[in-house]
Amino acid sequence: MTVLVGPNTKVVVQGITGREGSFHTQRMLEYGTKVVAGVTPGKGGTTVHGVPVYDTVEEAVRRHGANASVIFVPARFAANAVLEAVDAGVELVVVITEHIPVHETLRAVNYARSRGVTVIGPNCPGLVAPPVRTKLGIMPNNIYQTPGKIAVVSRSGTLTYEISYQLVRTGFGINIAIGVGGDPVVGLDLAEAALRVAQDPDVEGIVVIGEVGGDAEERLAKMYAEGAINKPMAAYVAGRTAPPGKRMGHAGAIVMLGSGDAKSKIEAFRAVGIPVADTPFEVPQLMARQLKR
Amino acid sequence: MTVLVGPNTKVVVQGITGREGSFHTQRMLEYGTKVVAGVTPGKGGTTVHGVPVYDTVEEAVRRHGANASVIFVPARFAANAVLEAVDAGVELVVVITEHIPVHETLRAVNYARSRGVTVIGPNCPGLVAPPVRTKLGIMPNNIYQTPGKIAVVSRSGTLTYEISYQLVRTGFGINIAIGVGGDPVVGLDLAEAALRVAQDPDVEGIVVIGEVGGDAEERLAKMYAEGAINKPMAAYVAGRTAPPGKRMGHAGAIVMLGSGDAKSKIEAFRAVGIPVADTPFEVPQLMARQLKR
């Protein structure tokens, strides 16, 4: 059991017949995820890697009790895919798709929240929980073979894998790794994700991977200072050398109207006692030190 | 303290400078309600019965800590008034206004619910709570002078006063009376209102006043059967002689597509053991009998 997924998590893959959807369905199955159904409108009745495909999420939910969804559909249809999943009654929606117009994300994510549905992403690697061998996303399976007590919450993809790898290499195990997504508006932001994993009694330490843009890191620091998050933490913030007004790969990684630079975030963390690593490779040491205290 | 209002309920009256708004502000003040502010766009800076008037609800909330609103503004502006109250941060909105287009109500009420705000009405007499001398609405003060243990939840206005009067006359006291409103879509429907008052430990019995249209009575009966509402109840349903397809005064009082007639409601109540009075005047007897059991 982890805060977001558990042994009863049954996954439907939206956009399962696409290249990415099909590829990662296989990886998720290999990892141990219970992928019970796929959806591609017009492709109902076929199968992908043995997983039955339906025309609507509602049917996938009705027939297989799917309670979580992973979305791989193209950007133009992805916001609707989220709404469809919410209306079909799943509890967790992971949106891998990049390049969804932010106004569409805004509406889809707000609707999901108003219905009590957790959305991870968009433009994210998803989440992986080694203790329950469940992955809803695209993280490399080989890095997440060691279950443990560390939760990683991150705005990044590959940097999450990198730091997870460093953690595992130095003897840590992972409880859950969540990539919240690189878009300006995401379903569960970095601060909320940290708050969520902190509530898991199995989590002993939280690694936070931030980056330029927005104020989620600052809000997280505030929550920590106020005691809402009371687990040992270590942080890394990417983009110290990012120039203002430029998008650094992620739509959300931009310093704008004078806010969102790495300096502000690093200072906010340090001011409340969350150590910040200067390089990704220092993170395990910081975490180890935090846990010893 | 009652479930919806208490000694800390501070009321802002939206549309306070209108005829109805001004008249009922005085009645509410006389009853003991803490009316702390009024709002009429363009009339900021004036006063009505000693109550300061502002241009926005936000200002009324900021300056006076208003946490509840009563809306008397004309139908064309009323849905926006609800949204304004919700965005200003009040917890309870009572909409007296009749004739709001139902599509507008739909959106306003859904938005309020998604923000955790309780809406009573529209097209309702509001609510009155004798134990805390608080009225947000237009009920006649003289009928609600006797605090006690009975909650009245009703889709009607004057019929609520009539039955409340009969209850008081026969020795009952009132904890709260809520007129949920006569429109097809209301913020808190009859079933939800009953569920809410049932959670009040001070409530010993619940009187339900239903009428033709919709299925709130049937849903209430179901909740009672399932044990979600576990207080003694007595009911009355108006409109046994109402013809199908016709609106009986209330926009919501209509038998349509074969559903919503009084017979179905009465049978639903009786089937689960809620006695239904044949005339309004039998209600106190039924309640007395229920409470003796």
Add this chain to the structure above:
Amino acid sequence: MKLHEYEAKELFSKYGVKIPPGRVATTPEEVRKIAEEIGGPVVLKAQVVVAGRGKAGGIKVAKTPEEAYELATKMFGMNIKGLVVKKIYVTKYVEVDREMYLSLIIDRATRRYLFLASPIGGVDIEEIAKTQPEKIKRVYVDPSVGLRDYHVRSIVLWLGFKPETAQWRQTSSIVQAMYNIMVDYDAELVESNPLAVTKEGDVIPLDARVIVDDNALYKHPELEKALEEDPRDVTEFEMYAKKIGFHYVELDGDIGIIGNGAGLTMSTMDLVYHFGGRPANFLDIGGGASRDVVKEALKVLLRHPRVKVIFINIFGGITRADEVAAGVEAALAEEGGTNKKIVVRMKGTNEELGRQMLAKLGIPLYESAEEAAQKAVELARA
């Protein structure tokens, strides 16, 4: 406001839905002319806003313009469930392969729009719900989200169409059109029953119903105008009462009912019925009860030919009984008296004064509604 079939169909057409060619007529000559224009067999459909016209003889097929003329002479003026046929919608006769049901309403419980879809149609949804409830699919649309592709997909699949066929696309656009009509026209109901697949393979709304929210009519002046020109199921008394600002519904008994508040007025009707009487109407004067309001309401019923006894039931917290009495007095004065019996029940202040005023007019004032109702029934029997 209930739209006539032809008005509803015109709306569908405006929203891009293919409908059978047709026009509305008000005389048999017109019917013949339209039938000639259309050519081939036509259907004559009585434009009355009630369900079940077909069984009542309100739908006929004519093979020739002459037959159309003949049928029309009989259909015009026909009384269908209390409504007189004044307009006939003449449309091309279409051969049908199968009939479906599709409607859109507002679901009170979930506060969402709700599509009801069934691959079986042509009969009332109540009928389908009773006999084959498993055939009805419910698709909820949250107003804050609006109609999306997946709602449409779910409905069209249920109605039995294959993805990406011509019929799939036609049906999808009908679903979209119905939703747009619902929202744009503040409708309470948008229905197509039957929604049909023709022998040619087209999907068309063979019948269409739209009910518009009266509270939103002000946004649609063209509909307000249409309603004024053709009041449909609204009786003369209902129209008159509405103008004054009352809620009025015609019933078929002889005891006229005036109450304040919808629930109280309904319960007054029920009370009369409970004691063996038959209410002639529902007349709700609203929450308050001033002298003028009572006067105007009473005048409506004084002029009503079927009403023998008038029962006024007012429950007012701060309403004054002498005000109500004065209203009764004024109405009688303006109408030059009446031979109808009047019974007043009133709970308010100054009851004794009110009682004395009414007594002079020979009208009893009761404090108990039950007693008053019994008296009204007794007087109606006399």
Add this chain to the structure above:
Amino acid sequence: MKLHEYEAKELFSKYGVKIPPGRVATTPEEVRKIAEEIGGPVVLKAQVVVAGRGKAGGIKVAKTPEEAYELATKMFGMNIKGLVVKKIYVTKYVEVDREMYLSLIIDRATRRYLFLASPIGGVDIEEIAKTQPEKIKRVYVDPSVGLRDYHVRSIVLWLGFKPETAQWRQTSSIVQAMYNIMVDYDAELVESNPLAVTKEGDVIPLDARVIVDDNALYKHPELEKALEEDPRDVTEFEMYAKKIGFHYVELDGDIGIIGNGAGLTMSTMDLVYHFGGRPANFLDIGGGASRDVVKEALKVLLRHPRVKVIFINIFGGITRADEVAAGVEAALAEEGGTNKKIVVRMKGTNEELGRQMLAKLGIPLYESAEEAAQKAVELARA
């Protein structure tokens, strides 16, 4: 996509907002002609999509068409914060009574639209936020509800206008226009700074900024076209990389960076900086790393004149080091070799094979990004 001021103003105008008369010019002659047409004093505004053009000499007042011509000859070609002035917006000079600030953004934390309004304007919002934060009003608009009268009322009151005056109505319609532009054009920012009250008493946007979500540009083909014709702040390399599908940002150092994933690429830049080097760019090839992708990315940097050393940092779960090596090999082959130094750090499978392949090209393969970064910095210094 950042719109030029003139494009933003045209949008405002399209949405019914009164703007000072003006047109955009690309030559001094055109500037003179427009100044003649407008008559009286005009303002020349350099069309570069950066803040603070005024201080940098990008805004000038000309009393006569001749003076406008003279000023234009100097302004065209001017370099403002790295951008060359190619267009000048010539507008009527307006005398201003007071300047305000108004902008609309998406607030990440609340997931709502957010208006920032201040009765003080003409300076950066960052500046106002520092010196007079109490002057900034925040008005949140939930997307599911949209802009309503009370939002507008709240903003217009805050800006200091009296209800129901002409200025109130003008300002209200500007607020509404900004919201509509935000939604209709998928904007990330709609700003008017200053929003001004003129001496004549009109409320007008003296400057206007609009940034459109790149992910939604496909919905606005006219903007896509405008961007293609005038890439604004996008450099040649950024444009080229974008076409191939990479994220690329120009920086000013000499160590070219290639990474997979935005966060990893940023951290690679940071690492280089950490060890004393200066990144020349940000080039994110995305999550995976196939031979072709590595090849294309490397080619971009091989052609970059400022780049002395190229540091490729790939972290791949299932990525094969020999694939990456093959990509490097192919790029070098296609470009006919290079005199730039290349350092590769790679975490994946087949590392030994990859190392051997790269060794043949004289390129070191590191497993540790820190070592690799140090090496890159060292090579750049050499």
